């Protein structure tokens with residue numbers, strides 16, 4: 018029965034139904050003119066959430082300033098915000114409400130593109146689901162990627178991509194599939210799984226509430242159908258481990274001491290064994306106190322008061338957790354931070370960090386990197402500016418109980434507060450943590466090659482010098498390293514000699530051992546680039562196949578092969594280390610160039626004719642090529 | 651509410667006697683049970699409320715042992731401000747807005763709970779739950795804080811204060827349904843009954859006491875009416891109705907589809923936007 022009929026015929030049944038409806042919160046994201054206002058306006062209209070006076074105003078406005086001729090212009094329902102923006106009022110998110118037979122909805126609408134990241138993150142922080150709009154004519158744009166990245170970052174598990182304005186592409190299935198493919202590719206890159214593409218026309222109403230007849234080829238749900246069925250986060254959180262951040266200690270008299278808070282995960286019942294973090298005191302839940310009566314059980318989302326069996330010290334900011342699945346406790350954290358203030362986040366600054374119900378000072382240790390939200394590229398940074406997102410290390414003065422954000426938004430999300438102005442200047446998502454006093458390794462940290470490199474402010478790569486002994490590999494490598502070092506690059510030079518003195522001590526000069534030596538050299542170079550360093554590797558590396566093996570360890574473009582080319586006779590003449598003389602005398606067998614085979618590179622990245630170049634010129638030539646390839650500025 | 655009590659030094663709950671205040675009071679009793687709500691309740695009285703409202707206020711204070719503070723802008727009274735001669739705008743501004751500021755200053759409250767909701771009006775959609783005011787009670791639209799997850803930053807400097815709207819995300823239907831489900835008492839004026847009214851500019855105004863000034867030719871008539879919002883009686887429009895039970899009220903509200911604020915005479919009076927009123931300190 019339609020809502021209206023039920024209201025007039027059986028109001029009590031309607032009220033009962035309304036009371037038991039689930040509440041879904043979703044955020045809408047789109048660029049200007051993608052049709053967001055039209056879509057939300059239509060949802061409100063169709064859900065009959067408009068009052069008569071609003072409707073009259075809408076009709077009048079549509080006639081006066083609307084863009085739809087005689088039709089209603091739904092976008093006008095939301096335009097309150099535009100005027101306010103002109104008055105200079107900051108709007109981060111506007112919330113609107115409607116309900117259907119099955120659910121109640123709160124829509125978070127983030128206006129415009131200014132402050133976009135900050136606003137979207139705010140709106141997304143409380144959403145179960147996101148509707149990302151795109152214009153079917155334009156397809157997946159940079160903004161679409163950005164919106165998708167942000168909703169994914171904020172842990173939204175359900176994303177509907179509303180492919181709007183299908184009427185302007187003749188409801189073409191081909192076009193839709195094209196967009197679908199493109200989006201799927203990007204989503205995979207992002208690790209975004211729960212997404213659904215819906216072709217629709219907000220203006221005409223196709224696939225908004227009812228399935229559209231104009232697109233018989235589409236067999237998925239309408240947008241409303243999708244929203245009615247999607248899972249609500251709070252229901253899912255009821256299965257998570259029990260968490261209750263203590264908000265307030267309730268002590269009306271000496272015989273009652275209760276710990277009040279909102280259950281942030283799982284459920285709790287009298288008799289449950291719990292730990293109070295961060296001090297790890299274990300006890301049993303005695304009562305779950307509701308209003309005027311006790312509860313048998315309380316679940317995620319409910320605000321309750323617990324009493325505990327033992328007299329232990331518990332205060333605001335502590336977290337009561339399931340004893341068999343406790344939260345973590347740490348003093349050092351790795352976190353993704355979204356910066357929301359004009360004044361930048363700086364390394365070394367101390368802010369107040371509010372996580373759960375606890376507020377502690379937190380100092381920004383290194384900023385590992387910041388992210389370009391459009392390309393997902395990681396960039397070295399010493400500060401985060403307004404609307405920038407970065408991965409930083411935070412150190413708190415005291416231990417804090419937490420869960421990684423991906424496991425629990427309420428115990429893993431935090432805000433940063435400026436200590437002077439008291440403003441909320443940043444939002445953060447905890448990824449992992451460590452304790453100072455325990456030798457807990459940072460095993461869970463996702464510090465990878467890019468992160469380390471970003472911290473060093475450079476892009477790692479390998480310059481692999483190959484050539485006969487005495488051709489000048491080490492000298493050129495040395496000269497190049499000085500040049501890079503002077504530019505503030507972090508480098509390391511490894512060469513055949515020092516490798517053979519240590520790591521490859523056990524190897525001979527047999528072909529097999531040369532190959533093994535070469536393999537080790539490649540792996541060492543790789544470890545060094547993983548550390549973020551620029552590696553200059555000087556190895557005879559006589560065999561093409563071995564050099565190719567080394568090359569295969571590195572990403573495309575980050576292995577630069579330099580052939581330091583000096584004919585054997587000249588090398589023997591120059592023979593600075595006396596190798597050729599020793600080979601001559603039989604002290605070294607199979608010296609490459611003096612009997613041992615050398616396979617010159619067929620197409621080296623740089624070819625240095627050492628018969629004509631001196632060391633400085635050779636190094637300069639390599640440097641020029643590195644510049645040309647964009648590896649150094 | 652718990653959050654504010656934990657963070658603020660001297661919180662207060664604004665109590666306007668209307669249905670939203672009834673819900674707020676109920677929630678406050680729940681939030682701190684078995685302790686009583688650990689803050690006083692403040693009624694900024696314009697002296698022009700319905701007699702039923704005064705009776706209801708006394709009953710609630712008594713039943714729940716509330717620490718009820720009543721503040722009247724005596725200065726306004728002395729100046730002879732009243733809804734008839736001063737007009738609704740000036741009356742509301744002086745007796746309500748000014749009165750509220752006086753009371754907040756007098757008691758030094760740094761946090762005040764109010765019952766406003768985001769669904770009340772289009773422009774309220776973007777309101778924060780914690781709204782910050784300067785020491786002069788001004789709302790600085792550019793300095794409001796983003797609200798993420800369930801984290802509210804209530805820190806403020808001495809002199810600054812916060813208005814907190816716990817019902818922000820409730821709809822009017824939610825409020826009614828909650829009253830129905832929890833059996834929360836509300837002022838009888840919400841229920842239809844025969845009452846003496848006069849019709850003025852298309853609005854039915856109740857003749858609640860002898861202070862009501864009748865225009866020439868106006869004769870109070872008995873009509874079955876109820877009120878959708880309650881304020882000063884000369885400024886509150888009644889609607890004709892048969893709804894004398896909660897389900898009937900809700901039914902009527904859902905089917906009538908005229909938004910709540912229409913009954914407030916104050917809204918017709920001047921084209922002042924909500925924002926302007928708020929910048930000036932209207933709650």
Ligand SMILES: Nc1nc2c(ncn2[C@@H]2O[C@H](COP(=O)(O)OP(=O)(O)O)[C@@H](O)[C@H]2O)c(=O)[nH]1
Pocket residue numbers: 047048049050051052053054055056084092181182183184185217218219220221
């Ligand atoms: N043809 C067509 N036009 C649309 C559709 N949805 C929105 N529009 C139009 O696109 C323009 C921008 O829409 P609006 O809702 O204001 O976009 P917003 O900036 O994302 O809120 C308006 O002229 C709308 O009428 C659609 O599905 N089809």
